Amino acid sequence: MSNQTTITESVDVVVVGGGINGVGIAADAAGRGLSVLLCEQGDLAGATSSRSSKLIHGGLRYLEHYEFKLVRDALAEREILLTKAPHIMWPLRFRLPHQKHLRPAWMIRIGLFLYDNLAKREMLPGSRRVQTDSSSPLNASISTCFEYSDGWVDDARLVVLNALQAQHLGATILTHTRCTTAQKQGDHWLVTLQQANGDTVTVRTKAIVNAAGPWAAQFINDVVQSPKKKSMRLVKGSHIIVNRMYDSGEAYILQNKDGRIVFAIPYEDDFTLVGTTDEDYQGDPAEVSISEAEIAYILTIANDYFKRPLSREDVVHHYSGVRPLLDEGNASAQELSRDYQIKISGGKGDAIMLNVFGGKITTYRKLAEQAVDELCDTLKISAKAWTKTAPLPGGDFSDKETYAVHLHAKYPFLTPTLVRRYVRSYGTLCERFLYGSSSLNDLGTHFGAGLYQAEVDYLVHSEWAGDSEAILWRRSKLGLRLSAEQVHGLDEYLVSQRASICPTQYAVGH
Ligand SMILES: Cc1cc2nc3c(=O)[nH]c(=O)nc-3n(C[C@H](O)[C@H](O)[C@H](O)COP(=O)(O)OP(=O)(O)OC[C@H]3O[C@@H](n4cnc5c(N)ncnc54)[C@H](O)[C@@H]3O)c2cc1C
Structure with a gap:
């Protein structure tokens, strides 16, 4: 039985994309009583949302770009998320080795003061300056570090837990199902979904949420065939995984001479995750992969800082992802904002389209809440936000x-x-x-x-x-x-x- 077309009953919302933003919106919307169907062309978290640095962080370096709102919102989300999902997230202490010629101590202190105080912080300890000793994994020439707190998350599991929550609240989750066409018919859309075996189903929906991440512009241009063409900046980032570089549990944030930073993060008990790079990317997001130049770049920075030298043979695994970022003209890849934008159109008799551009894992809950607030307003549905305190599946324990x-x-x-x-x-x-x-x-x-x-x-x-x-x-x-x-x-x-x-x-x- 293949290539069948089934016309199904209508839903309130079709969410396109099973990355963190799509599943976050699906769960929030289902919890507010909307009927929701989510389709993901591959596996849940199969794209950017499993390829991140896995940090729940405000983003210390974004302060240099005066992104105070983004940093404040992200900082505030850290403790909310740590409470919602204590199984797959935990606090992580970071050390920033001080190199006078890269960023002066006064600048770092101001940054950390803001980082400590921009948002309420109850669980995470504040920053401090530390002198290293011979037990430090860092080169002997580095004697001072600044220490601060952020969080770690299993990004791919965060996606699956949100999908489980959405399903539990009544949403239909279809993986390996691609949205191939979306046609506006007055106050609703007819959306065609194609499953891996070629079968198609047509769904009637009042609203579409475009949470297609790196494919968001392509979705608008090719699937919806909007006359208003959209472009996004795609920025590749890669990580390498090596056997554990040091025994202690803290992560390191390493400054490079080009102004970029690389993290070294304890990973899966026996490994260290090192990355990321920041490169403009024009190819198919599904085909993204690390280059030898990126591996060399990451290894060089690690070797600039750590006693234990790393070589190409130490790389046991690597992965790459594509950040879907807002297009800001000539800004360099690392200067582009990591903030998100939600654009909604339709309502008052016109089918609704909500597009999500950009964002971070850290701000997904906030993004989803804002998106569903806007959907509910446009659909004239009154339903309260609820995700701030609700645990994610499996997270219903205290410690x-x-x-x-x-x-x-x-x-x-x-x-x-x-x-x-x-x-x-x-x-x-x-x-x-x-x-x-x-x-x-x-x-x-x-x-x-x-x-x-x-x-x-x-x-x-x-x-x-x-x-x-x-x-x-x-x-x-x-x-x-x-x-x-x-x-x-x-x-x-x-x-x-x-x-x-x-x-x-x-x-x-x-
Ligand atoms: C290298 C790197 C490091 C990062 N580190 C961090 C970090 O430490 N902390 C942090 O907070 N953020 C981080 N981020 C950012 C974060 O990973 C992304 O913002 C987030 O994962 C984007 O999620 P998304 O749901 O928008 O996109 P995605 O996860 O890419 O999901 C979009 C999904 O849509 C699906 N799709 C597309 N088109 C269709 C269609 N037509 N039909 C059906 N499905 C479709 C795709 O298959 C895909 O799975 C990092 C990003 C990168 C690349």
């Missing part, structure tokens, strides 16, 4: 350590490594696949690195994971640990199960 003890007591056969990973990836959601088990054998086939069949089945059935890449690089980061042979074993299992598990091809409306 990780207490929950870890509870989980281990309930499932004593779990190794400490498994408990730690389950708590940090799933929070209380892990009990969905642990329920009823009393030994590791009960969790089924072991694919390697603590990945058991029970978790895989849960990810496929409940978290839209369609293949091993989604499981190993987005729902988890176990791709860093499985051998090629183990990945092959997982692939074979997924193929053998495909007839019984079909996560992505839902009939619309179900």
Whole structure:
């Protein structure tokens, strides 16, 4: 049965794009009683939203570009998000090694004073100056650092948790489903969605939310075929992952001579994430990849600062993403604003279109709230904002350590490594696949690195994971640990199960 066209019932909103902004808007809108359908052409978080530096941050360096509003809003979001999702986010201390010739101490102190005070801060400690000693991983020539706080987030899981929340609140989430046409018919749109097998469905909707990230302009120009053409600045950023560079738990923010900065961030216990670059990008966002020049650039900065020298052979993994930024004429890639813009049109008898441009993971909740406020106003629906205090799925516990003890007591056969990973990836959601088990054998086939069949089945059935890449690089980061042979074993299992598990091809409306 292929290439069928099904006309479905109408919904209030079709959200195009399953990155952080799309799922954030879908969850917020569904929670305010709107009927929502979200379509994602690939996997959830398959594009920019799994390729970030994974920081919940105000962005210290944006202060240099006088972006006080962006920094204040982002700083305020840090503690809101840390409370909403204590499983996949945690506070992170940063050290900024002081190099007199790059930025003077007075300038850094003013920046950190603003950073500490622009928004309310209850959980995160303030900044301070620290003298390093021989235990420091930094080169001996660096004796002073400035220390401050921000947050870390598992970006891809943040996307999936918002999608789960949206679904729980009644939204339909269709992955591997591309929006190919959108035709305005008076006060509504007819939207064509094409699934991976070629089948199409046509949905009637009062509003479209264009949360297509790097494809947002293309969506306006080619899918909606708007007479007003839109352009965006696409800026590539790449990261490398190396074996853990140092034992302590802080991250480093490294200033480069060209004014750019690179982070070195503790990653998945045994690794360090180093990046990012900032380069204008003209190609297909789906094809973005790191260049050898970018790898060399990141390695050079790391080697300028750290005692342990890194070489090309130390790179165990890398990834690249495309920032969808507001086009600001001649500004250089790193000077472009990371703020977002929401543009809504229609209403009063005209079909509604809401476009999202730019943004950061950190500000997704705020962006979604503002977008849904504007949608509700235009649709003449009165519904209160609600996401500020509601936990994300699995985040309904007060602190990780207490929950870890509870989980281990309930499932004593779990190794400490498994408990730690389950708590940090799933929070209380892990009990969905642990329920009823009393030994590791009960969790089924072991694919390697603590990945058991029970978790895989849960990810496929409940978290839209369609293949091993989604499981190993987005729902988890176990791709860093499985051998090629183990990945092959997982692939074979997924193929053998495909007839019984079909996560992505839902009939619309179900
Ligand atoms: C290198 C780098 C580092 C970053 N670091 C940070 C950081 O540390 N902290 C932070 O807060 N932010 C960071 N960001 C910014 C942040 O990652 C992005 O702002 C955010 O992920 C954008 O999310 P999005 O939903 O707009 O786009 P995306 O995640 O790209 O989602 C858009 C989705 O739309 C889908 N789509 C497009 N067209 C269609 C269609 N026709 N039909 C169906 N689906 C479609 C795409 O497949 C895609 O999945 C970073 C970005 C980069 C690139």
